[in-house]
Amino acid sequence: MRKIIIALVASFIALTTTAGNANNSISDTDKNLIKAALQGWSIRLSAGYNLGGTAPLPLPVEIRGIEGFNPGLNLSLKGSAEKMFGKGNWGLRWGVELETKGMTTNADTKNYYMEVANGDGIVSGYWTGKVKTKVKNTYLSIPVLAVYKINERWNVSAGAYASFLLDGEFTGAAYDGYLREGNPTGEKTELDNALYDFSKDIRKFQYGVQAGAEYKIYKHLSVFADLKWGLNGIFPSDYSSVTFALYPIYCTLGFTYLF
Amino acid sequence: MRKTLFFAFIVFATSFLFTSCIQEEAPSAECDILAVKATWLEENKEILSGKPMISNNAVRFYVNEETNVETLKTLDPEFELTPGAHIEKLDRIKMNGERGVYLFYKTTSEDGKWSKEYEVSFTKQTVIDTEATFSFEHFAIEKKYYVWHEEDNKGTKLSWWASGNAGFSMSGQGKTPADFPTSVDSAGVKGYGVKLTTRSTGTFGKMMKMPIAAGNIFIGEFLTANATKAPLEATRFGFTIAPSKPVSLTGYYKYTPGEVFTNKAMEEITDRRDTCAIYSVLYEIDPNNVVTLDGSNVLSSERIVLVAQLETPGEESEWTEFEIAYKEANGNTFDYKKLENGEYAITVVASSSKDGAYFEGAVGSTLCIDEVKINWENR
Numbered sequence: 001m002r003k004i005i006i007a008l009v010a011s012f013i014a015l016t017t018t019a020g021n022a023n024n025s026i027s028d029t030d031k032n033l034i035k036a037a038l039q040g041w042s043i044r045l046s047a048g049y050n051l052g053g054t055a056p057l058p059l060p061v062e063i064r065g066i067e068g069f070n071p072g073l074n075l076s077l078k079g080s081a082e083k084m085f086g087k088g089n090w091g092l093r094w095g096v097e098l099e100t101k102g103m104t105t106n107a108d109t110k111n112y113y114m115e116v117a118n119g120d121g122i123v124s125g126y127w128t129g130k131v132k133t134k135v136k137n138t139y140l141s142i143p144v145l146a147v148y149k150i151n152e153r154w155n156v157s158a159g160a161y162a163s164f165l166l167d168g169e170f171t172g173a174a175y176d177g178y179l180r181e182g183n184p185t186g187e188k189t190e191l192d193n194a195l196y197d198f199s200k201d202i203r204k205f206q207y208g209v210q211a212g213a214e215y216k217i218y219k220h221l222s223v224f225a226d227l228k229w230g231l232n233g234i235f236p237s238d239y240s241s242v243t244f245a246l247y248p249i250y251c252t253l254g255f256t257y258l259f
Numbered sequence: 260m261r262k263t264l265f266f267a268f269i270v271f272a273t274s275f276l277f278t279s280c281i282q283e284e285a286p287s288a289e290c291d292i293l294a295v296k297a298t299w300l301e302e303n304k305e306i307l308s309g310k311p312m313i314s315n316n317a318v319r320f321y322v323n324e325e326t327n328v329e330t331l332k333t334l335d336p337e338f339e340l341t342p343g344a345h346i347e348k349l350d351r352i353k354m355n356g357e358r359g360v361y362l363f364y365k366t367t368s369e370d371g372k373w374s375k376e377y378e379v380s381f382t383k384q385t386v387i388d389t390e391a392t393f394s395f396e397h398f399a400i401e402k403k404y405y406v407w408h409e410e411d412n413k414g415t416k417l418s419w420w421a422s423g424n425a426g427f428s429m430s431g432q433g434k435t436p437a438d439f440p441t442s443v444d445s446a447g448v449k450g451y452g453v454k455l456t457t458r459s460t461g462t463f464g465k466m467m468k469m470p471i472a473a474g475n476i477f478i479g480e481f482l483t484a485n486a487t488k489a490p491l492e493a494t495r496f497g498f499t500i501a502p503s504k505p506v507s508l509t510g511y512y513k514y515t516p517g518e519v520f521t522n523k524a525m526e527e528i529t530d531r532r533d534t535c536a537i538y539s540v541l542y543e544i545d546p547n548n549v550v551t552l553d554g555s556n557v558l559s560s561e562r563i564v565l566v567a568q569l570e571t572p573g574e575e576s577e578w579t580e581f582e583i584a585y586k587e588a589n590g591n592t593f594d595y596k597k598l599e600n601g602e603y604a605i606t607v608v609a610s611s612s613k614d615g616a617y618f619e620g621a622v623g624s625t626l627c628i629d630e631v632k633i634n635w636e637n638r
Contacts, residue, residue, distance in 0.1 A: 123431040184288035
């Protein structure tokens with residue numbers, strides 16, 4: 001896995017350095033880049049903001065309301081290469097992206113089945129009350145996209161991505177409610193505040209599909225929006241502490257510098 | 260303009276996903292008896308004594324001494340239930356010795372998927388027999404843990420004893436009844452005794468800032484719903500069951516403190532050694548507005564009239580007899596008239612860690628207790 005990443009990064013560096021070889025004067029566009037551009041190649045560097053949620057879809061009936069949502073500061077940095085085929089409008093874009101996907105929510109739940117297994121015991125039951133969740137996951141992602149140029153200004157892209165977890169946080173609290181032990185007829189225990197931390201159980205590999213559009217403002221600058229839709233839940237599917245699959249669904253808003 | 264619209268659309272679409280798809284609320288899955296209807300209590304106030312006690316699977320009523328047991332069989336109390344739930348009376352009646360009856364009800368949740376049975380008991384309030392010794396021979400396994408009761412000579416079940424086992428159950432640590440803080444000692448002084456052990460509540464307990472659970476047994480009630488939210492108030496001590504003025508508390512105990520004394524944060528306190536608690540308290544209570552003493556004030560309330568407390572318990576590895584005299588407290592004196600009026604409640608409490616209610620103690624501390632007797636003044 002690590003080898004693939006290194007190879008990708010290396011090919012990137014190779015591409016950019018050969019493009020910018022021995023030229024002391026700072027020019028608007030390197031000659032080699034122009035040459036590359038003539039063959040349909042281009043290099044781009046993007047920065048953006050990830051706005052979205054890590055959420056079950058559809059929202060299960062146990063969730064009665066979302067009382068608070070804070071998207072947090074989730075940044076994305078991406079370097080990508082693009083190759084347009086022939087003289088047509090179609091091309092391929094791939095890259096390496098360092099991004100954070102996170103949010104904080106306060107939800108109201110009713111009869112939400114949960115099971116917290118610690119090495120030394122299992123607590124299971126139905127929770128009715130509030131749940132605060134904080135997610136902050138940092139990934140190294142590799143998007144591979146098909147690009148279609150509508151005109152000089154607009155292009156759209158669609159494809160898939162693979163993400164590798166670098167750092168994960170999934171913490172929160174169950175508060176102001178009660179737990180019914182075992183099943184909804186079980187012994188009722190009121191809880192003020194029970195903290196949880198499932199960070200270590202987050203899946204290391206995510207994949208999904210994404211689609212976006214880009215608008216070129218200037219020759220070297222464009223703005224874009226990409227919707228990234230996770231196709232596997234952030235926890236293993238047999239994970240019992242969080243019984244419904246949570247999909248990362250985020251929209252990246254940002255700008256791209258076009259070399 | 261198009262650009263702005265496009266961005267607005269994306270933002271809207273994303274937020275739409277998370278906010279607008281709250282599903283219609285499912286019918287309730289719960290089927291609790293929440294209360295006894297006030298109108299029914301009013302209609303039957305002639306036979307009822309005190310307030311009914313409602314737990315997850317039982318409702319207990321106490322009735323006056325002169326009530327005919329046959330009348331009790333015909334009672335059909337009206338309950339307030341979880342909204343949407345319904346209830347049916349089961350065609351089953353069980354006698355409780357000669358002093359009470361058990362009726363049975365089944366509740367079903369609004370969604371129809373869940374139901375449970377309630378044991379509704381009507382019992383004549385019984386006072387402790389002046390010759391009785393609490394030998395802890397009557398126990399059963401309820402759910403996953405032991406529960407104790409007393410019986411009179413006619414086999415009437417008297418649900419006087421309570422423990423914190425139901426609270427410990429939440430920690431997920433109790434796999435067998437013997438893993439619970441309050442369990443059976445099969446080698447009692449005579450027959451069985453009670454074994455109280457301070458247990459770790461594991462990761463879940465630590466998360467709740469309740470890292471240990473001391474073994475305890477007491478005359479009174481344990482409110483499971485309060486166990487984690489307000490643990491001191493979960494232990495309601497005492498019933499109005501004193502037959503006379505208590506003179507002394509006798510019994511047998513064994514005690515081994517655990518090695519490592521810890522505080523609420525589960526930090527080791529090197530200069531403290533665990534000790535047990537054995538005591539009995541008789542206190543004033545308003546029969547028309549029953550407010551019991553609880554873990555926060557059982558040894559400090561102004562309402563305490565008499566207290567018997569094992570002052571410096573030893574670390575005895577063999578059964579050791581104790582005898583503790585009841586002493587007057589707070590300048591109060593015992594008044595037989597108040598006793599007749601039901602204005603005194605009495606409790607007996609034993610715990611494997613004296614400050615277990617505050618989650619201070621040593622995991623492994625073990626107190627065994629048996630053949631406990633309150634000696635009463637002859638009238």
